[in-house]
Amino acid sequence: MRSGVFILICLLFETLASQENKVEGSLFDARTNLPVNGASIEIEDSFHKIQSLADGYFSLENILAGTYVLKITKEGYLVKRLPFSITADQTVNFRSVFLEVDVQELQQENSISLAENDFADDIETDFSGGMLQATRDIFLTRAAFDFSQSFFKVKGYDSKYGDVFINGIRMNRVFNGRPQWSNFGGINDVLRNQEYFYGMEANPNNFGGILGATYINTNPAFMRSGIRVSASASNKSYTDRLMATYNSGVQNSGLSYSISASRRLAKEGYIDGTLYDAYSVFGAIGYQPNAQHTLYFTGFYTPNRRGKSSAVTNEVFELVGRKYNPYWGTQEGERRNSRIREIEEPIFMFNYEYLGDKLSVKLGAAYQFGILTSSRLGYYNAPSPNPDYYRYLPSFYINNPSGANFENANLAKEGFINDPQIHWNSLYSANLSETNNGKSSYVLYNDATEENLISVNINANYTFNEFFKLDTGFRYLSSNSENYGLLADLLGAQFHEDIDPFSNTKNDANGTLNKTEGDRMGYNYNIVSSQYEAFLQGNFQFEKLAFFISGKTSNTSYQREGLFLNERFPLTSEGKSEALSFSNYGIKAGFTFKLNNRHSINGMGAYITSAPTLQNSFINSRENNKVVDSLQSEISTSASFSYHLNLPEITMRLTGYYTEFKNATDINYFYVDAGVGSDFVQEVVTNIEKLHYGGELGFAYQATSEIKLSAVASYGDYSYSKNAEVSINFDTVGAEDDLINLIGTLDLGKTNIKDYKLAVGPQKAYSIGVDYRSSKYWWVGITGNYLADNYIDISAIKRTESFLQNPEGGTFPNASEEQVAMLLTQERLTPIYLLNLTGGKSWRIYKRYVSLFASINNVFDVTYKSGGYEQSRNANFGQAFIDVQRGAPQFGNKYWYGYGRTYFVNLAISF
Numbered sequence: 001m002r003s004g005v006f007i008l009i010c011l012l013f014e015t016l017a018s019q020e021n022k023v024e025g026s027l028f029d030a031r032t033n034l035p036v037n038g039a040s041i042e043i044e045d046s047f048h049k050i051q052s053l054a055d056g057y058f059s060l061e062n063i064l065a066g067t068y069v070l071k072i073t074k075e076g077y078l079v080k081r082l083p084f085s086i087t088a089d090q091t092v093n094f095r096s097v098f099l100e101v102d103v104q105e106l107q108q109e110n111s112i113s114l115a116e117n118d119f120a121d122d123i124e125t126d127f128s129g130g131m132l133q134a135t136r137d138i139f140l141t142r143a144a145f146d147f148s149q150s151f152f153k154v155k156g157y158d159s160k161y162g163d164v165f166i167n168g169i170r171m172n173r174v175f176n177g178r179p180q181w182s183n184f185g186g187i188n189d190v191l192r193n194q195e196y197f198y199g200m201e202a203n204p205n206n207f208g209g210i211l212g213a214t215y216i217n218t219n220p221a222f223m224r225s226g227i228r229v230s231a232s233a234s235n236k237s238y239t240d241r242l243m244a245t246y247n248s249g250v251q252n253s254g255l256s257y258s259i260s261a262s263r264r265l266a267k268e269g270y271i272d273g274t275l276y277d278a279y280s281v282f283g284a285i286g287y288q289p290n291a292q293h294t295l296y297f298t299g300f301y302t303p304n305r306r307g308k309s310s311a312v313t314n315e316v317f318e319l320v321g322r323k324y325n326p327y328w329g330t331q332e333g334e335r336r337n338s339r340i341r342e343i344e345e346p347i348f349m350f351n352y353e354y355l356g357d358k359l360s361v362k363l364g365a366a367y368q369f370g371i372l373t374s375s376r377l378g379y380y381n382a383p384s385p386n387p388d389y390y391r392y393l394p395s396f397y398i399n400n401p402s403g404a405n406f407e408n409a410n411l412a413k414e415g416f417i418n419d420p421q422i423h424w425n426s427l428y429s430a431n432l433s434e435t436n437n438g439k440s441s442y443v444l445y446n447d448a449t450e451e452n453l454i455s456v457n458i459n460a461n462y463t464f465n466e467f468f469k470l471d472t473g474f475r476y477l478s479s480n481s482e483n484y485g486l487l488a489d490l491l492g493a494q495f496h497e498d499i500d501p502f503s504n505t506k507n508d509a510n511g512t513l514n515k516t517e518g519d520r521m522g523y524n525y526n527i528v529s530s531q532y533e534a535f536l537q538g539n540f541q542f543e544k545l546a547f548f549i550s551g552k553t554s555n556t557s558y559q560r561e562g563l564f565l566n567e568r569f570p571l572t573s574e575g576k577s578e579a580l581s582f583s584n585y586g587i588k589a590g591f592t593f594k595l596n597n598r599h600s601i602n603g604m605g606a607y608i609t610s611a612p613t614l615q616n617s618f619i620n621s622r623e624n625n626k627v628v629d630s631l632q633s634e635i636s637t638s639a640s641f642s643y644h645l646n647l648p649e650i651t652m653r654l655t656g657y658y659t660e661f662k663n664a665t666d667i668n669y670f671y672v673d674a675g676v677g678s679d680f681v682q683e684v685v686t687n688i689e690k691l692h693y694g695g696e697l698g699f700a701y702q703a704t705s706e707i708k709l710s711a712v713a714s715y716g717d718y719s720y721s722k723n724a725e726v727s728i729n730f731d732t733v734g735a736e737d738d739l740i741n742l743i744g745t746l747d748l749g750k751t752n753i754k755d756y757k758l759a760v761g762p763q764k765a766y767s768i769g770v771d772y773r774s775s776k777y778w779w780v781g782i783t784g785n786y787l788a789d790n791y792i793d794i795s796a797i798k799r800t801e802s803f804l805q806n807p808e809g810g811t812f813p814n815a816s817e818e819q820v821a822m823l824l825t826q827e828r829l830t831p832i833y834l835l836n837l838t839g840g841k842s843w844r845i846y847k848r849y850v851s852l853f854a855s856i857n858n859v860f861d862v863t864y865k866s867g868g869y870e871q872s873r874n875a876n877f878g879q880a881f882i883d884v885q886r887g888a889p890q891f892g893n894k895y896w897y898g899y900g901r902t903y904f905v906n907l908a909i910s911f
Contacts, residue, residue: 025097028096038051046068047469054249054250077100079136139697150762155692160172161211162214169455192223193222194215196215207535210638218296221296229909239269244262256287257284263279293353295350301346308341317897329424330424342373345370346369365457376447385422385423399882444489449481456475470536471550477530483621485522490516503568508520526560536550550587556584561576640656642654652700665684666685681728690721692716694718695715708771756799761790764786765786766786767786786832803824849910858902865897866898870893
C-alpha cells in the first residue's frame with residue numbers, strides 16, 4: 001500500500017513539469033579569456049545542477065517559469081550569482097560569463113599543521129578541522145584556519161562523525177573511523193575540486209555523518225589545464241616543499257590526464273627532533289566520449305616519515321620549555337628520534353560516471369595496500385631509556401617517602417637541563433656488555449600494520465521533475481590487516497629474548513625464543529573486517545519550502561585471528577575469535593523555508609546507530625581474543641536549527657544544535673600502581689553517554705568593494721551526561737590478587753564522571769577579522785581569536801570507588817570530601833588570545849601567472865597549552881595526595897603545547 005502511494009506521488013510530480021524552458025551560456029576566465037571547464041552551475045533552491053563542458057558551455061533545461069538565481073562556483077574563482085526570470089517556453093542565454101580569479105585561493109596552501117596529530121602517541125588525540133577546507137562558509141573556514149591551532153573541534157565532535165570521500169570512496173579508517181590525511185597528503189593541486197556538505201544536510205552521494213562530508217573529485221577533465229609549479233617554506237611540520245602539476249585538459253579525442261608530484265621535508269619541525277620526510281606522486285587519466293559518459297583511473301602514492309613528540313608535565317616544561325621532545329637523542333652527530341611513524345599505502349581507483357537529463361549514475365572501486373609502522377624503544381630488565389622518566393626528575397627526590405632530598409633534586413635538575421635527551425650510545429654500550437652475552441637490554445621495534453582494502457561504491461540520482469528527486473547508493477569495504485611487532489634494530493646486540501619483562505613469560509610460545517632483526521616479536525595477529533551501507537533519500541522542492549528524508553542500513557563485522565601463542569593467555573591468544581557483527585540503521589530529515597530571497601530558516605534532525613570501532617572492540621587485541629563485555633552499537637541523536645541572512649553586502653548564519661551520544665566505549669592503556677594492583681592494564685570504559693549543545697555564528701559584511709569585515713563565534717557545552725562503567729584487565733600473571741589472576745578482569749563498577757567536561761578542545765571560541773582585497777590582485781587579512789573552556793582529559797579509574805580503597809585495609813584517614821574534591825577537580829586550561837596574519841599577491845607576466853601567499857600565525861608568540869590529560873598511575877587517594885603535597889607531583893597532568901609564532905610562504909607559477 002505504502003509503495004503504491006509513493007509511486008502515485010512520483011507520477012503526480014512527473015506530470016507537473018513539462019515546459020521546455022532553458023538556461024544556457026559559456027564560462028570564461030576573466031584574465032585569460034579561456035573556457036572554464038568543470039565549474040558547478042546550479043539554480044539555487046532547485047534540483048538543477050550541472051558542470052560546464054570543456055568549451056565552457058552549460059545548459060539547464062525543463063525549468064518552471066519564475067524568478068531564480070544562477071550560482072556558479074569553481075575552485076580558484078569567486079562565486080558568481082546571476083539573477084534571472086524565465087517564462088513559458090523561453091530560453092535565457094547568458095552568452096559569455098566571465099569568472100574572476102580568487103586571489104585568496106592560496107589560503108588552502110596554508111596547510112593545517114595539526115591535521116595528523118602524529119606527535120600524540122600514548123594518548124590518542126583527534127583533529128577534525130582539516131576536513132573543513134572544502135567549504136566557503138565563514139564560520140567553518142575560520143574554524144579550519146584559526147581555531148584549529150588549539151585542537152578546536154566543530155560542535156565538539158570526533159572526526160569519525162564526518163566522512164571524507166575521494167571519487168566516491170570513503171577514506172575513513174576501519175581502525176578508528178577517522179580520516180587518515182597522510183594517505184593523500186602533498187597532492188593539494190589535484191584535490192581542489194571539493195564539495196562539502198555541512199552537518200546533517202541532504203547529501204546526494206551518501207547518508208553522511210552528523211559532522212558532514214567532504215567529497216573530492218580527481219577527474220582530470222575538471223582540473224584547470226596547464227602547468228603549475230610551487231615552492232613553500234615554513235617552520236611548522238615541514239620546512240620545505242616543492243610541488244609540480246600538469247593537467248592536460250580535455251583533448252579533441254576526449255582524453256584527459258593529470259600528473260602531480262611533491263617533496264616535503266624537514267630535518268626538524270617546530271618541535272625539537274621532529275623530522276619530516278615525504279614524497280607524493282599522483283596520476284589520473286580520463287576518457288569522455290561525450291557529455292553523458294566519463295571513465296577515469298586514479299592512482300596516488302604518498303609515502304611519508306615523521307618524527308613524533310610527546311605531552312610533558314609542568315615540571316618538564318618549566319625545566320626545558322615548550323619545544324622539548326623526549327623522544328630523540330644525538331647519535332654520531334645526528335639527531336635520532338626513537339618514535340618514527342611511517343606510512344606507505346598506495347591507492348588505485350577506477351570510476352565511471354553517467355550523466356543524463358534525469359538520471360545520473362556513479363560507480364567507483366578502489367584498492368589500497370601497504371604498511372604503517374610506528375617505532376619505539378623496548379627495554380628488558382634494564383633502566384628506562386626515556387629521559388623524562390619520573391625517577392630521573394627532581395620531583396622524584398622531593399617526593400621521596402623517606403623525606404625530601406633537595407641536594408639530589410638539584411643534581412637531577414642540573415643534569416636534566418644540561419642533558420635532557422636519549423643516550424643512544426649508552427643503549428649500545430649496555431647491549432654490548434659482556435654480562436649480556438649478546439642478549440639485548442634495549443631494542444628498537446615497530447608496531448606494524450599491513451592492510452589490504454577493497455572498496456566499492458555505487459550511487460544513483462533520479463530527478464522526476466522540479467519537485468522531487470531520489471538519491472540512492474551502496475558502498476562496500478573489505479579489509480584484511482596483519483598486525484605485529486617488528487624487531488627493527490638490536491642496537492648492537494646479537495639477539496632479543498622475546499619475553500614479557502613483567503611476568504617472564506613467552507610472547508611466542510610456539511616460535512623461536514631468540515629473535516633477530518626483521519623477525520616478528522611481541523605480538524602477531526590478523527583482523528578481518530567488512531562494512532556495507534545502503535541509503536535512500538527523497539528530496540522535495542517547492543517555491544518556498546524544501547525538505548528531505550533519508551534512511552540507511554549498514555552492517556559491520558570484525559574477527560581476530562591470533563598467530564602467536566602467548567603464555568599469559570594460553571586459551572585465548574591463538575586462533576580465531578568470535579565473529580563480531582553489528583547491524584545498524586539511521587534516519588535523518590530536514591527542511592528549508594525561504595521567508596524571501598534574503599531570509600531563510602532550516603532545521604535538521606537525525607537518529608543514527610553506529611558499530612563500535614575496531615579500536616574499541618577487542619580489549620587487548622595484541623595478546624588475546626577477548627572482546628569487550630556486552631559490546632553494543634553507539635546511538636547518536638542530533639538536531640540543529642539555523643537562520644540564514646543573504647543581503648547584497650551581508651551574509652550571516654546562526655545555528656543552534658543539540659546532540660546526545662549513548663553506549664559509547666573507550667579503551668585506554670597505562671601502568672597502574674594502586675589498590676587494584678600494580679601492572680600494565682587495559683581500562684575499559686563502557687556505557688558512556690555524552691551531551692553536546694551550543695550555537696555557531698558566522699557573519700560577514702562587505703563594507704566596501706575592497707574591505708570585508710567578519711565575526712565568528714562558537715559557544716558550546718560538551719560533557720559526560722551519565723556515569724559510566726569501568727573494568728580493568730590485567731596481564732594476569734602480573735596481577736597481585738588471586739581472583740584477578742584467575743579471571744584477568746576486575747570490575748570497578750561506576751566511574752563518577754557525570755557533568756565532567758569532555759576534552760575536545762576549546763568549547764568557546766570567538767574571532768573577528770578584516771580582509772582588504774585590492775583590484776590589483778593583492779589582499780591582506782588579519783584575525784583576532786579568543787579560545788576558552790579547554791579542559792584536560794580526566795582519568796576514569798580515579799573516579800571509581802577503588803580510588804578511596806586503602807591497599808592496607810580500610811579507608812584513608814585524611815580522605816575528607818574537600819581533599820578528594822581537590823584531587824579530582826578537572827583542570828580548565830587558561831584561555832588564549834591568538835592573532836593571525838595572511839596575505840597574497842598575483843601577477844600576470846608574459847602569459848604566466850605568479851602568485852605569492854604568506855601567513856603568520858600566533859603573531860605575538862603566545863605560549864599556551866592546547867590539550868592534556870590526567871595520568872592514571874596513582875589511582876588511589878593515598879598516592880595521589882602524597883604526590884601533590886610538595887607542589888612537584890611525579891605523576892602530574894601532562895600537556896601538549898601549541899606552536900608559537902609560525903610562518904608559511906608559498907610561491908607558485910602557472911602557465
